[in-house]
Amino acid sequence: MFPAATAITFQATVEKTGWANLFWTAPELLAGCKTLDQVRCGTKAGDVYSFAIIMAEMCTREEPYTKELGYLDPDQILQLVLDKESQEAATAKKTWYKNGGDTTKHFRPDVEDCYLPEEYAARSGLRRLFAQCWNNRPDIRPTFRQTLDRLNEIYPVKGELIDNLVNMLEKYSSNLEAIVAERTRELVAEKARTEELISQMLPKKVAEDLKHGKTVEPEAFECVTIYFSDLVGFTAIARDSTPFQVVTLLNDLYTCFDAILDHYDVYKVETIGDAYMVVSGLPIRNGNLHAGEIATMSLELLSAVLTFKIRHMPEKFLQLRCGMHSGPCVAGVVGLKMPRYCLFGDTVNTASRMESSSVALRAHMSQSTATILEELGGYHLECRGEREVKGKGIMKTYWLNGKDGFDKALPGRELAVSLSQHEFK
CATH class of the missing domain: 1.10.510 (Transferase(Phosphotransferase); domain 1)
Structure with a gap:
């Protein structure tokens, strides 16, 4: 029954x-x-x-x-x-x-x-x-x-x-x-749109493997550079905004950032709220160029916030802070219904710490990233000194102040909010 x-x-x-x-x-x-x-x-x-x-x-x-x-x-x-x-x-x-x-x-x-x-x-x-x-x-x-x-x-x-x-x-x-x-043309156009959407959700190499029925096994990478950024004071902005205004703000900001990423050999891993995560050096290895790609990209993102306007708060200036770290990691596809390309390893945690211990309108990096950039040459680094990093102990870190040939305007220190308005994790 x-x-x-x-x-x-x-x-x-x-x-x-x-x-x-x-x-x-x-x-x-x-x-x-x-x-x-x-x-x-x-x-x-x-x-x-x-x-x-x-x-x-x-x-x-x-x-x-x-x-x-x-x-x-x-x-x-x-x-x-x-x-x-x-x-x-x-x-x-x-x-x-x-x-x-x-x-x-x-x-x-x-x-x-x-x-x-x-x-x-x-x-x-x-x-x-x-x-x-x-x-x-x-x-x-x-x-x-x-x-x-x-x-x-x-x-x-x-x-x-x-x-x-x-x-x-x-x-x-x-x-x-x-x-x-006519229906064939529509089908081809729809297939192209679907593939473009998939390539934005997953790295192109991974998407191609999945499309051809290949199993994407987790892969270890000897050295990549991972970038994190968030907005200092975002909690206050969200408190004074409606949910729709917050969504519009983040959509405008990430649309701006995503357009910049198209010019670099990088892959956007994910966004969580105001946090933005990018990696270079995987799934296709690029030697030591990953650190340079991430460093130049971070300078351009900092330059972009100078002209970015919040629709409902045009007088407000976004306080972007960046952090990056280079090291080994493992990457793989997780999930079946909504597959995501995820990174695992201590390098992810350290890169996150570089961002959370950074300050507004500056790009902060670890010794390993600074060493690679010095080998590549042309980057203007400033030693921040040794400092206690939560969960990592004492680390020597650096600021990225510019690059030879990079002529776009960067935000000055006078535009940054005071340290009392920062939240260090």
């Missing part, structure tokens, strides 16, 4: 399927019916209505109410067809209106997108004929003879029967080829 809830759900599914079979039935025959078997007998006027539904299917190449099924249930569609002004149809009518429906007219299949015939006048004539055949009053609908005469006026056919059939098949074939070509 089915549990009661399961039985009810099953019965509801059967009823909805039965309702969909009534889409071809005239409204005067629908009252009290939930399945086609309950329609006791038809009428000539009802057959004209059904015939017009079938003609609409041929012209649109879709079943009736295909678009409307995106936001209405089959039983709601039948309520609107039967009597859109009834109390039972009130909710469905509101939904129809919200989705752009013309509630001043009868609820009928959408025949705006007709493939045949091609002529505008013929299309208009067909729509008028559909409206006549779908009239709520059976006595006003045309007879089959009148319908056939009207079709001959709209789309006259001359010649022998076989010639006409061949001509119709040729037109259908050429039209079908155009439809297939």
Whole structure:
């Protein structure tokens, strides 16, 4: 035996399927019916209505109410067809209106997108004929003879029967080829958009492996550079803003940052609130260039906040602080439903500490990153000295003040908030 809830759900599914079979039935025959078997007998006027539904299917190449099924249930569609002004149809009518429906007219299949015939006048004539055949009053609908005469006026056919059939098949074939070509172009475009979205969620190399059914095994990297940043005083900004304003602020900021990242050999790992995490050197190794990519990127991000404006607080200046560290780590894809490319290892924790012990409008780094940058040359480093780093003990750290050839303006110390407004973790 089915549990009661399961039985009810099953019965509801059967009823909805039965309702969909009534889409071809005239409204005067629908009252009290939930399945086609309950329609006791038809009428000539009802057959004209059904015939017009079938003609609409041929012209649109879709079943009736295909678009409307995106936001209405089959039983709601039948309520609107039967009597859109009834109390039972009130909710469905509101939904129809919200989705752009013309509630001043009868609820009928959408025949705006007709493939045949091609002529505008013929299309208009067909729509008028559909409206006549779908009239709520059976006595006003045309007879089959009148319908056939009207079709001959709209789309006259001359010649022998076989010639006409061949001509119709040729037109259908050429039209079908155009439809297939159009749908193929849409499919290719949609596939490209999907792949672009996946490549933004996962590194391209990893996305390609997954697309070809390959298992992405965790991989160890000898040395990468990890970057963290957050906003000093963000808690106060969020407190004085609505949730929508906070979302808009972060979306604007990260859109700005993401555009900058496109110019560097880096991968954005994730964002959590105002925290921004980037890595270079994986999944494709780039020698020791990872430290230089992250360092130059951090300078450009600091430069970007100079001109960034908060929409609802235009007088407020964002206080970005950065931290970076170089070292080994392990990377791999975690999860199946929403896979994420995650980094693991002490390098991640140390990079986070470099950011949390940094100050507003400055880029802070560990000794290991500074050593690589000195080897690369051209970076302006300032030793901060030895300091206690939570969980790491005493570490010698450095400030990044600039780079040879980097001519973009950087925020000055006078723009930074006082240390009392910082939160050091």
